[in-house]
Amino acid sequence: MAEFLSQDEIDALLDIAEDGEDLDAAEEDSTSIAKEKSYTIYDFKKPNRISADQMKAFNALHDKMLRTTITDLSAMLRKIVDIKIYSIEQMTYGEFILSIPQVTSLNTLSLKPLEGRMVIECNPGISHKIIAELLGNGGSTLSNTERELTEIEINVFEHFYQLIVNHMKIAWEDVSTINYKIETRETNANAIQIISDHEIILLVVLEITIEDESGFLSICYPITYIEPLLDKIVEKIFAEGRNKKISKKKDINALISGAKMKIETMMAETDLTIQQLLSLKKGDTIVFSKNAISASSKIYVNNKEKFAGISGASNNRKAVQIRNNIDHEKLETLTELKTLRENRETTQKEATEAIARLLNTKEEFTK
Numbered sequence: 001m002a003e004f005l006s007q008d009e010i011d012a013l014l015d016i017a018e019d020g021e022d023l024d025a026a027e028e029d030s031t032s033i034a035k036e037k038s039y040t041i042y043d044f045k046k047p048n049r050i051s052a053d054q055m056k057a058f059n060a061l062h063d064k065m066l067r068t069t070i071t072d073l074s075a076m077l078r079k080i081v082d083i084k085i086y087s088i089e090q091m092t093y094g095e096f097i098l099s100i101p102q103v104t105s106l107n108t109l110s111l112k113p114l115e116g117r118m119v120i121e122c123n124p125g126i127s128h129k130i131i132a133e134l135l136g137n138g139g140s141t142l143s144n145t146e147r148e149l150t151e152i153e154i155n156v157f158e159h160f161y162q163l164i165v166n167h168m169k170i171a172w173e174d175v176s177t178i179n180y181k182i183e184t185r186e187t188n189a190n191a192i193q194i195i196s197d198h199e200i201i202l203l204v205v206l207e208i209t210i211e212d213e214s215g216f217l218s219i220c221y222p223i224t225y226i227e228p229l230l231d232k233i234v235e236k237i238f239a240e241g242r243n244k245k246i247s248k249k250k251d252i253n254a255l256i257s258g259a260k261m262k263i264e265t266m267m268a269e270t271d272l273t274i275q276q277l278l279s280l281k282k283g284d285t286i287v288f289s290k291n292a293i294s295a296s297s298k299i300y301v302n303n304k305e306k307f308a309g310i311s312g313a314s315n316n317r318k319a320v321q322i323r324n325n326i327d328h329e330k331l332e333t334l335t336e337l338k339t340l341r342e343n344r345e346t347t348q349k350e351a352t353e354a355i356a357r358l359l360n361t362k363e364e365f366t367k
Helices: 007-019 023-036 052-077 093-099 124-134 151-172 223-257 274-278 328-366
Strands: 081-092 103-112 117-122 179-188 200-210 213-222 263-266 296-301 304-314 317-325
Touching (some): 052 124, 052 200, 151 179, 213 223
Antiparallel strands (some): 103 117, 296 304
């Protein structure tokens, strides 16, 4: 089987070809690269503390939060706003601080009754646009996004943070009652130290788009504080999915339960040609294809043959009793299988007769 090169191997070969080096040496390098890629690096300083199910449930929790946040933020800014989950990943708190701009907008939140604090950060790429919209100057956003926000701008921007916090509280209510409260507001990333740099956090990054401008909102959850709730999130989100299916089934049953259907009973039937039907006149007798005293009948639902039953009387009223369901698909399948079996038996019989004739012909030639 042909062996395909990885993208790293292709890039290495192209770099060597551009430098004019020997391709044989390049092949050896590509082999060494393939060997290096045959294992997975595991960092014991950053162990995976969240399972795949917990990550999936955590994603669903915030996806549910965004549905209502988009509507309220659009109404606040009077603009079309789009918010989507950009990424959810584990990292250390130190890596989080290094990944955000040094001059940005950060708020720390308390998590009562849970211990500790969390951080929400909105980078200048979108924070200045939101402030400009709140001040009624959305047409021309703040020019210098690298400067720190003024005290007035921080107070104005707090309306945006309060909206996000309120929707976070609503989203988490199904799991646990958490009273988020904004404690501090900073513009320097190095000024906030809620946990050690080596502690693991769960970082949710949301991408906010307003008109043609976009930026990121980061929600930093220290795993140490929310770890007791992770299993509850999984249980709640998965149970919610099952309940939706049950609820949908009940809704469908409720919708069709009031539907009216036309039910008819066929006591007897026969076949007539068009000529016979046109020549019928008063006094003629029609002979049915079954015994006239037979109580068996066919039941039609909306002109479709559905059940077999017995006609009779109940409480001095005409009635029909359902005996069994007529499964036309099953009957058609059985008929096809029966036809195939008959054809196979016929073919086998013809083949046997042909072999017998050949044997007889051979014996006559032998004599």
